[in-house]
Structures are given as C-alpha cells and as structure tokens.
Amino acid sequence: MEVALGYETIFLLVAIAIGIIVLAVLFTFVPIGLWISAISAGVRVGIFTLIGMRLRRVIPNRVINPLIKAHKAGLKVTTNQLESHYLAGGNVDRVVNALIAAQRANIDLVFERAAAIDLAGRDVLEAVQMSVNPKVIETPFIAGVAMNGIEVKAKARITVRANIDRLVGGAGEDTVIARVGEGVISTIGSSDTHERVLENPDSISRTVLSKGLDAGTAFEILSIDIADVDIGKNIGAQLQTDQAEADKKIAQAKAEERRAMAVANEQEMKARVEEMRAKVVEAEAEIPLAMADALKSGNLGVMDYYSLKNINADSDMRDSISRMTTKPANEDNLE
Structure with missing residues (x-):
C-alpha cells in the first residue's frame, strides 16, 4: 500500500512538472499577454496569427503594438501591411507615428507612400514634422x-x-x-x-x-x-599683381635667352677668329718654305729676295710712322 502510494505521488509530481514545462513553452512561443492586450484594445487578432508570426520569424510586439496605436488613432491599416513592411526591413513603429502625425496635421499621406519613404532610407516621421514645422x-x-x-x-x-x-x-x-x-x-x-x-x-x-x-x-x-x-x-588687384609678376618673369626669361644667345654667338665668333688666325699662321709658316723652294729652283733670284725684304721693311716703317702720328691726334680728341 505504501509502495503504491509512493508511485502515485511520483507520477503526480512528474505530471505537474510536465504541465508547467508545457505551459512555459506555450506562453513563451504563443504571446498570450499580447493577444489579450490586442483584444482589450478592440483589435481583432487571432491567436493562430500570432503563432504564424513566430513561425515567420516576426517579433509580434513590433507589429501588434503599432497596430493597436494605429487603431486607437483611427487609421485603417491591416496586420498584413505592417507585417510585410517589417519583413522588408522597415521601421513599422516610425511609419505608424508618421501616419498619425500626418493625420493630425491634415496631410494626405497613405501607408504605401509612408512605407516607400521609410524603405528609401529617409526618416518619414521627420519629413512629416518638417512639413508642419519648416x-x-x-x-x-x-x-x-x-x-x-x-x-x-x-x-x-x-x-x-x-x-x-x-x-x-x-x-x-x-x-x-x-x-x-x-x-x-x-x-x-x-x-x-x-x-x-x-x-x-x-x-x-x-x-x-x-x-x-x-x-x-x-x-x-x-x-x-x-x-x-x-x-x-x-x-x-591680386590678379593684376600676379599677372605683372608673371609678365616680369617671362621678360626676364626672354632676356636671359637673348643673353645666352649673344654669349653663344660671341664664343662662336671667337672660335672663327682663332680658326682664321691659325690658318694665317699656317699660311705664313708656308711662305719661307715656298721662297726657299723658289730660290732652290731658280724661280726667285737673290736680288729679288732682298728687294722683297726692303719692301716689307718699308711697309713696316710706314705703318709705325702712321701709328705715331695718329696717336696724339686721338689723345687730343679724347681731351
């Protein structure tokens, strides 16, 4: 008898524990409290609709609470509209607040447009507030x-x-x-x-x-x-100053270019003069050889050679005298 009573007690305790676990799971998976709040607010939502939201991975609070708010404000929105907007990644509560604010301000705003604005990344509630308060x-x-x-x-x-x-x-x-x-x-x-x-x-x-x-x-x-x-x-004035400075630099560059060309021309002329002098010296060096060949071959006599020397000496003397006579005159002119 005592053994039978012990089995019945254990069975009862196990049944009570299983019932508590089932109720806990049921109340966790099925938002009974939210369903009661919706019914008390006059929003007709079935318990299986809430269970379906759980299965579709929709948080019921994010849909039912805005639905209750919209119903109290007199807006005609459905559960499917709010749930589809939530599944699309929108902010359901902000859209409902914007619809309520637009209704109070007599702004023509429907749910589809408000949802489109929210999904576009704009704050629809701020837009409605900005329409009222610029x-x-x-x-x-x-x-x-x-x-x-x-x-x-x-x-x-x-x-x-x-x-x-x-x-x-x-x-x-x-x-x-x-x-x-x-x-x-x-x-x-x-x-x-x-x-x-x-x-x-x-x-x-x-x-x-x-x-x-x-x-x-x-x-x-x-x-x-x-x-x-x-x-x-x-x-x-600043632009004119900058332009003048630029023109100055351009003129300096051109002057430097001309100076460089003049220096190059001068160097070229000096090179040509040196080249000509070298040719003259070379030609003068060939004169004695030519005269020696002429004397050797008999084309030039000794008397002819001395006459040529006398002519060169006379030319050098006249040149010296002309320099001596022209120098004082130049000095007088300078004074």
Missing part, C-alpha cells in the same frame, strides 16, 4: 567676386519645408545648399561694385529665390535670407 538650413560663408574685383562673402539661411510627394527620388539638403551657393556667387558676380551688394543684400535673396532652385529636390524653399555679408580680398 526647417532652417544655414550655409557657410559663400565667396563671390563683384565686377570691380572686390571679394564679397555672404552667409544665407534657407527655410525649407519637406515635400512629401518628392521624398522618394528627390535630392537632399546638400543639393539645396550647393544650388543656393551657386546662385549667390552668380548674383554677386553680376553686381557692378561690392557697394551695391552691401547696400542691398536682399537683392541676392530675391534673385536666388526666383530661380526655382528646389526643382527636383525633396524640399520646398520658402525663403532665402542673407544673414551676414563681409568684404574679403581685392581679388582684381
């Missing part, structure tokens, strides 16, 4: 040069509002800043003097705003305000 983008100092050569630096504040219809495929803030900078530079460059820019800085904002710079972007430009204007360098 954002101010401040540019760095943009430098332009007026027609008189003076550099003008301007800083602009751009007030933009998100364009929901162009968030997918539209350009971002960097494009808006680049276009505004280009417009500011163009407007400053078309001004006659920098004084006109300083006197009427609003002319820059009016000219830039009239160009429709928000085309193809995800924003709508509401206003462009010039926050600060400063005077920079005299670019025109």
